Structures are given as C-alpha cells and as structure tokens.
C-alpha cells in the first residue's frame with residue numbers, strides 16, 4: 456500500500472463526521488515525525504481503521520492513540536488510550552474527547568491546534584488530561600492530520616504518552632537542585648566513572664567555604680583541600696571508605712585557597728545507579744571551625760569545673776579526716792613536750808594542707 460492510500464470503506468461506516476474514509480496519516484506533512492514514528496504510522500495506516508484499533512497491532516503500542524474529528528468526537532482508540540484515560544475502548548469511541556481534557560486545555564489552545572492540523576502540520580506538546588475517576592495527569596502528545604478518501608483533512612490523530620510521573624520527578628529534582636544550590640553547606644559531586652574522582656559540580660557554599668571558584672577546580676580531585684596538619688588517620692578513613700564504596704562522616708582540618716585553615720565536617724556518599732554500578736561520589740562540607748573552637752573551650756571549661764568539684768570534694772574529705780586529729784591536739788592542754796612540738800609542727804602542716812585544698816593560700 457502506498458503512502459496516503461485508503462483502507463476499506465467498510466471500516467469507517469457509520470462514524471460521525473467521516474463519511475467513507477480511512478486511517479491515513481499524511482506522513483509527508485508530518486515535519487516533526489521521526490523515522491520510527493513514521494514507520495509506525497505506515498503500519499497503522501496499512502493495517503487498521505479507527506474503529507477496530509483495539510484488535511490491531513496498535514494495542515501493542517505503548518502510546519495512547521486517538522482518532523478525533525474536528526467536532527471533538529473520538530473515532531477510534533487503542534488499548535493504551537483506554538488504559539490512560541480509564542475508559543473501555545467502546546466507551547471512548549463515539550464519545551466527546553473534551554471530557555478527557557484537563558482544565559488547562561483552553562478553547563484557544565484547541566483552536567490553535569486545529570488550525571495547525573487543518574494546515575497539514577503536526578503539533579507536539581504537553582496536555583493535561585482527566586481520567587474516568589477524576590484524577591488528572593499530563594501526557595506528551597503528537598497530533599497529526601487525519602484525512603478522508605478525498606484527501607481532505609477531517610480530523611486528527613493523537614499519539615500520547617503519560618508523562619505525569621516525569622513531570623512530578625522533574626519538579627522534585629528541580630526542588631532538590633534548588634536546595635543544593637542554595638544550601639549553606641558545601642556540596643560537591645565527583646565523577647566515579649573517571650580516574651581519580653574528578654570534581655563535576657560544587658555549589659556556591661563550597662566556593663565560599665574554600666575560596667576556590669568552580670572553574671579553577673573543575674576536574675580536579677578534592678585532595679587540594681588537605682594540608683600539612685591534616686589528620687592522616689582521617690584521610691586514611693576517607694581512602695578506605697572510597698575503596699569500599701561506603702558512606703563516611705569524618706572531621707578533618709582543611710586549607711582554604713588563601714592558606715587559612717578550617718575544620719571540615721565531611722560527609723561522603725557513593726551514588727550507585729539502578730544496576731548498582733558506582734557512578735559518582737557526593738559530599739557535604741560543613742565549616743565547623745567556630746564550633747570546634749567553641750566546643751574546645753566548652754570542653755576545657757567543663758574539665759575545669761569537674762576538676763574544681765573533684766578538688767573541693769577531696770578537700771572536704773581531707774578536712775573531715777583531719778578535724779579529729781586537729782581537735783585532739785588542742786583539747787589535751789598538756790605542756791608541750793618535744794613530741795607535742797613535733798606534733799604542733801605537723802599540725803601546722805595539716806592546716807596548710809587543709810587551706811591548700813580549699814584553694815586558700
């Protein structure tokens with residue numbers, strides 16, 4: 456069958472808006488059709504008519520196919536269309552296509568598409584659709600002219616693919632990207648499919664923390680942040696985690712471009728694809744220099760406080776232990792023999808010890 460040739464008349468009998476016609480997409484005028492799609496349309500045109508699409512090869516097509524006249528009446532639908540819109544094929548055929556269109560499909564959009572189709576061109580875009588249960592979604596649609604046997608354009612053929620999930624994912628990844636871009640934490644991504652994990656992305660917080668612009672470190676390994684006082688044990692941990700493709704959180708001293716040091720709380724995570732192959736490493740850098748010094752001061756303060764408590768505890772205990780001895784010496788009232796003089800010396804020492812323990816020198 457040649458391009459544009461007509462399928463048997465009987466196939467279209469009784470369909471509104473089309474007297475005796477065939478499913479013959481005007482492929483020459485479908486300027487945006489790719490070869491693959493064209494070949495499908497040729498099969499379509501040569502093998503089926505709109506009202507028996509369900510029993511055709513088109514039931515195996517993933518795309519939802521609808522044939523619609525300019526009054527908006529559905530002349531034919533395949534099984535994917537039935538699945539997409541949630542109606543049986545029989546319920547779709549002969550009904551109005553308007554109920555399938557979401558509220559964002561305006562009359563002016565419809566007019567624009569019809570004008571294009573009437574001019575023998577194709578239209579491609581996204582449309583909101585409504586399912587039989589009232590749920591809405593988006594499909595990506597390619598619409599091309601549908602001609603009758605006199606080669607007049609009497610309607611359109613739409614081929615749609617549900618992209619609701621893609622749109623939701625796009626929105627989600629836009630959100631994630633925005634969160635990464637505007638984060639106060641440094642974020643980097645290194646390509647794990649290339650040798651030595653070259654940097655592929657850094658956000659502006661990373662540039663702010665390190666003083667390096669992305670342009671000057673793109674493609675380099677992140678080890679340029681290490682310096683003479685970087686803890687080698689932490690670096691070994693990183694090396695090991697990378698070797699094992701495991702996530703890691705560590706804290707290490709790093710160096711900015713201007714040579715100043717900062718404490719980096721580094722989180723490193725491998726990113727695997729669906730086939731569990733390592734694709735990239737993602738890292739989060741948090742400059743905790745202030746926290747570290749404040750924490751160090753706080754730790755020292757707590758240590759001192761603890762020591763103080765300990766010392767006063769000891770002093771108290773010591774004092775209690777010394778009291779009877781001190782009292783004993785003072786209560787006897789005996790003349791001071793050499794023995795007592797020595798004891799008095801000892802007592803002075805004890806007083807001194809007690810005062811020392813009180814911190815009262």
Ligand SMILES: Cc1cc2nc3c(=O)[nH]c(=O)nc-3n(C[C@H](O)[C@H](O)[C@H](O)COP(=O)(O)O)c2cc1C
Pocket residue numbers: 643644645652676677678680681690693694697707709719721723736737738740
């Ligand atoms: C995505 C990514 C981010 C990294 N970020 C840092 C970092 O901020 N600071 C650092 O000292 N090392 C960082 N590293 C580790 C170094 O790049 C390197 O792997 C580490 O210094 C051990 O390797 P080497 O012994 O060959 O230097 C990062 C590694 C990757 C893959």
